[in-house]
Amino acid sequence: MALGAAGVGVLAALVALGLEWRYRKRPAHPLEIIPAVWNLEIYEPQHYRFVGQLGLSNPHRGLEVMVPNLTAEVVLLADSAVDTIQTEVYVTPRHPEPEFAPRADGYWFAYIVKSTKQTSVELRVDLRGVNVADVQAAWVKVHYVAYGPHGRFAKTHHEFIPLKFPAKGESGVWRPAEGCQVLPIRTHLLTPLDVPLEVVNRYVLPHAQAGDIVAIGETPIAIIQGRLKDPAQLTPGWVATRVCQFFLPTSSLATACGMQALVEEVGELRVLLAFLGGAIAKLFGYRGGFYQLAGEQARLIDDVTGTLPPYDQFIVMGPANPQVVVDDLAAKTGLGVAIVDVNDLGAVKVLAASAGVSPQLLTAALRKNPAGNADEQTPIVLIRPN
Structure with missing residues (x-):
């Protein structure tokens, strides 16, 4: 039985809706970046070398993603001019298939990350110069193209590698505050490579004693979480x-x-x-x-x-699960711990605090924002009640 004009129109509309539903259901591209694990291979006064292994993963069942291009560049953050520092970046594919071994000329050949498979890329950065020791951190930008059913997407992944570390025990001076003493704690530039417990153990514990409270800014925690x-x-x-x-x-x-x-x-x-x-x-x-x-x-x-x-x-973004973070730190350090949001206008918001920590004491101690709102790089304040 032939369809009338109205029937054809309805059928066409249903087909169009079905196609649109399928289009929206499928991801633009399923490629996921697995952050690199970095090793500082050379750490000499005039030469740094750090190497990272970055992952490219395709968890989707049914879709393949092509990566026709991948490059990297480095931005240096330093205490002095960086124009005299020689920076070299090497990108080497480490695909699992022997037939896709790296080319001698360094050319990135287009590669297909197949469904539910993954591959990896080695990133090597060399810094040379008389003032390399002034470099606080390196910001590695990985530019890549994800190519698939939805089109061509130019993407950038970011990695941050700290390269300058305050000595253990190095910090500011104790300051009087309402009902307590406060000590801003200087750290290296915190990145998603860090672990909160390791940061506290390295920089806070040399100054701490029983009864102290560790107040950590909410932004540093969010950065460590990669948010x-x-x-x-x-x-x-x-x-x-x-x-x-x-x-x-x-x-x-x-x-x-x-x-x-x-x-x-x-x-x-x-x-x-x-x-x-x-x-x-x-x-x-x-x-x-x-x-x-x-x-x-x-x-x-x-x-x-x-x-x-x-x-x-x-x-x-704000940190994820702040209460879980403070409870874990408190249990492992024996100190009171809080995650706070403080500004120079005297506003103090306590996002989470471990058992026994007084919000009123935190507010009084942090009202003058001893950590600062500029580039002091003091994301932690140690509070010692009087």
């Missing part, structure tokens, strides 16, 4: 581009990318409902409704410029 978003890798959607316009320019949610970071954390529907609910609440004189409805992350996001280099180029 960074590169704005260049975000594609603000309809909700983000519309809702961000209603926030004050000083808010981290006043940009499309800042708002998109929240959308990707909690979902478009929650952000939209929080916006509508907050707007209604404001009509009745109640402020802050959006943040309550959107969740804790809405208050904790730091947009670009919100922290010290190189993280000033990124959107930094």
